[in-house]
Amino acid sequence: MSYAKQKLKEEKVFKDPVHRYVHVRDTVIWDLIGTKEFQRLRRIRQLGTTYFTFHGAEHSRFNHSLGVYEIVRRIVDDVFHGRPEWNLDDRLLSLCAALLHDVGHGPFSHSFEKVFGLDHEEYTKLIVLGETDINRVLSKVGHDFPEKVAAVINKTYENKLVVSLISSQIDADRMDYLQRDAYFTGVSYGRFDMERILRVIRPREEQAVFKQSGMHAVEDYIMSRYQMYWQVYFHPVTRSAEVLLSKTLHRAKELYEEGYSFAHEPVHxxxxxxGECTLIDYLKLDESVVMFYFQVWQEEEDAILRDLCSRFMNRNLFKYIEFDPTEETQKYTELEELFRRAGIDPDYYLVHDSSSDLPYDFYRPGIESERQPIYLLMKDDVTLQELSTRSEIMKAISGKRRTDHKLYFPVDLLRDESSNRTVKRKIRNILEIYRK
Structure with missing residues (x-):
């Protein structure tokens, strides 16, 4: 029997709080889970700094990746199997891509990427195609199998149906992280009827579609996603922690470039x-490494690095106010100058941050769409209609981007009047104006 079709002598299961069980029958999947690159995901949180806001949010990319795999396994084995639109040869490819879709994430994920100009999708590709244990497992399936897996994850694979299972407006990735993140943060927003969605999902040439009878379950899913973004993912306290994380890394990088002599050299x-991070170097990074440096850098001579690390480690976060830079440019410039006069570096202690989300989008003539639309399969089992043409709820929110702006600052430094008392009072007065 070929390696691609080889099954375990006995099915392996992972007990899971979201899906009850994650089932593994394929030897390839079991071997991939055991690789050091995949095990590294245990040491990277799924939600980055969200644990500062929701203390239960300690789950990992490892948990999530198994969950995405399980959803795709249920779709291809229980729903798509035997349907003429589904090619059984794409089964293992779909499972591997689902399992490995996040394997390139680094510590604190997107915040870390922004600071160093990294792209986790590029590192995912390098892990799948490079000299790694994951590549060796995939190559045993076929010499071109790693390229196919990378193409699915990179959304360039020729079979768009396979791509849509892990990358679309309603895919296994989102269906897992919404439920998993809701469970671990303790909120109810991310809950939706996934069982109903899995009952009505159907394969078509370009993407997975959904029976018209399941429209309300799809609506519920999209509204759950909308609520999770604004109540959890964009929570201002979480964003404050992200600001601290980003500024700490920026400060360490600036000091390194200036030739600063660290008491604890940032070897990693x-x-x-x-700007020369190799795959080997990247794979050595996880959140325990970052936290080690933040811990020891609390003893550095540089006052800013020492203070930022202490704030992050001890959750002394920046406060925030509503702030729209397009309307308050003059005020922001004035605040920057006052911060400097107060002896507080605005580059690190006065930070504007924006969050933006588009809950649902679809193609409209003359308007560029950011995403592939969701289609409903009509009762004739042939006709497809775009979701918002049948749903008044989706019609109301389609293409409408929401953006939120915040200004972050260390309120404790502004209340300390041991120095620059007059200037700090001016700053507080301006910030009070904002609050009104």
């Missing part, structure tokens, strides 16, 4: 600071 960060 040097290739990042130099």
């Amino acid at each position: 960060f040097k290739s990042l600071f130099d």
Whole structure:
């Protein structure tokens, strides 16, 4: 029997709080889970700094990746199997892509990427195609199998149906993280009827579609996603922690470039600071490494790095106010100058941050769409109609982007009047104006 079709002598299961069980029958999947690159995901939180806001949000990319795999396994084995539109040869490819779709994430994920100009999707590709244990497992399936897996994850694979299972406006990735993140944060927003969605999902040439009878379950899913973004993912306290994380890394990088002599040399960060982070260096990074440096950097001579690390480690976060930079440019410029006069570096202690989300989008003539639309399969089992043409709820929110702006600052430094008392009072007065 070929490696691709080889089954375990006995099915393996992972007990899971969201899906009850994650089932593994394929030897390939079991071997991939056991690789060091995949095990590394245990040391990277799914929600980055969200644990500062919701203390239960300690779950990992490892948990999530198994969950996405399980949803795709249920779709291809229980729903798509035997249907003429589904090619059984794409089964293992779909499972591997689902399992590995996040394998390139680094510590604190997107915040980390922004600081160093990294792209986790690029590192995912390098892990799948490079000299790794994951590549060796995939190559045993076929010499071109790693390229196919990378193409699915990169959304360039020729079979768009396979791509849509892990990358579309309603896919296994989102269906898992919404429920998983809701469970671990303790909120109810991310809950939706996934069982109903799995009952009505159907394969078509370009993408997975949904029976018209399941429209309300799809609506519920999209509204759950909308609520999760604004109540959890964009929570201002979480964003404050992200600001601290980002500014701490920026400060360490700036000091390194200036030739600063660290008491605790950032050995693991040097290739990042130099802009030459190899795959080997990248795979050595996880959140325990970052937290180690933040812990020891609390003893550095540089006052800013020492203070930012202490704030992050001890959850002394920046406060925030509503702030729209397009309307308050003059006020922001004035605040920057006052911060400097107060002896507080605005580059690190006065930070504007924006969050933006588009809950649902579809193609409209003359208007560029950001995403592939969701289609409903009509009762004739042939006709497809775009979701918002049948749903008044989706019609009301389609293409409408919501953006939120906040200004972050250390309120404790502004209340300390041991120095620059008059200037700090001016700053507080301006910030009070904002609050009104």
